[in-house]
Amino acid sequence: MKIMIMTDMEGAAGILNFEDWVFPSGRYYENGKSLLTAEVNAAVDGFFAAGASEVLVVDGHGCGGINPELLDERAMLMSGAPRPAWPWGLDRSFSGLAFVGQHAKAGTPFSHMTHTQDFQYVDLSLNGVSIGEYGQLALCAMELGVPTVLACGEKALAEEASALTPGVVTVSVKHGLLPDGLDDVDAQTYGRSKLSAVHISPRRARGMIRAGAVEAMRRLREDPSAFRYPDIRPPYVLQGVLRPSGSNPKRKFRNEHPTSVIAVMNMPARCEPVRPLKSGRRG
Numbered sequence: 001m002k003i004m005i006m007t008d009m010e011g012a013a014g015i016l017n018f019e020d021w022v023f024p025s026g027r028y029y030e031n032g033k034s035l036l037t038a039e040v041n042a043a044v045d046g047f048f049a050a051g052a053s054e055v056l057v058v059d060g061h062g063c064g065g066i067n068p069e070l071l072d073e074r075a076m077l078m079s080g081a082p083r084p085a086w087p088w089g090l091d092r093s094f095s096g097l098a099f100v101g102q103h104a105k106a107g108t109p110f111s112h113m114t115h116t117q118d119f120q121y122v123d124l125s126l127n128g129v130s131i132g133e134y135g136q137l138a139l140c141a142m143e144l145g146v147p148t149v150l151a152c153g154e155k156a157l158a159e160e161a162s163a164l165t166p167g168v169v170t171v172s173v174k175h176g177l178l179p180d181g182l183d184d185v186d187a188q189t190y191g192r193s194k195l196s197a198v199h200i201s202p203r204r205a206r207g208m209i210r211a212g213a214v215e216a217m218r219r220l221r222e223d224p225s226a227f228r229y230p231d232i233r234p235p236y237v238l239q240g241v242l243r244p245s246g247s248n249p250k251r252k253f254r255n256e257h258p259t260s261v262i263a264v265m266n267m268p269a270r271c272e273p274v275r276p277l278k279s280g281r282r283g
Contacts, residue, residue: 001052169219
């Protein structure tokens with residue numbers, strides 16, 4: 001059985017903020033890569049222990065989140081986005097899709113380092129269903145007939161994954177402490193606003209992730225129908241609302257494709273300004 005693991009940094013235990021931990025200029029960036037790679041190795045080990053024949057690790061963090069030297073030697077590593085980007089190398093040859101280090105979507109209360117792609121998004125939705133980075137790839141997997149079997153990251157992501165893809169095995173390694181309600185702030189402010197969280201020990205997190213991977217493989221072998229997707233049917237309409245950023249005002253876009261989730265994810269976002277509602281006069 002062939003498994004793909006999509007990775008990101010912000011959902012890993014011990015990753016505390018953007019400035020220090022997830023950018024190359026950060027003083028703890030290499031530490032952050034080590035923390036994520038250790039979580040990924042735990043998942044890789046669990047998948048192989050439970051019968052996987054091949055594991056592909058996809059480095060989904062823009063500037064790189066995996067330390068190749070530390071990666072489990074049994075895994076293959078893909079870095080750099082393909083063209084077109086979606087579905088990030090996933091195809092019908094895979095038996096399952098997993099996520100490690102994943103964060104919740106923009107606007108999620110009590111999430112940590114919250115965003116969708118970058119700090120500009122207020123919301124992204126497919127056929128009216130709000131999604132984040134997890135949902136973008138999971139719904140591409142839906143189109144390919146590949147079940148999403150494991151979601152590891154913060155508690156808010158685990159809840160998001162369970163709601164969107166029922167039956168997925170989830171592992172929570174930290175939880176955010178702050179509400180949201182920040183739809184009207186600009187991108188720069190939003191990026192500084194969701195940085196408080198309680199983390200479990202990274203070592204404990206790795207044990208939980210390994211156990212989660214083993215359980216996901218068991219479920220995949222014994223009852224693959226347990227992994228489900230929402231009833232979203234074509235045509236597919238992808239809509240986004242973006243915050244003010246720099247000289248750009250609040251914007252929105254709408255893309256539609258008659259048959260394919262993957263195709264609509266790959267369409268360029270041609271934004272237009274969100275015009276404020278005119279208040280009517282009373283009396």
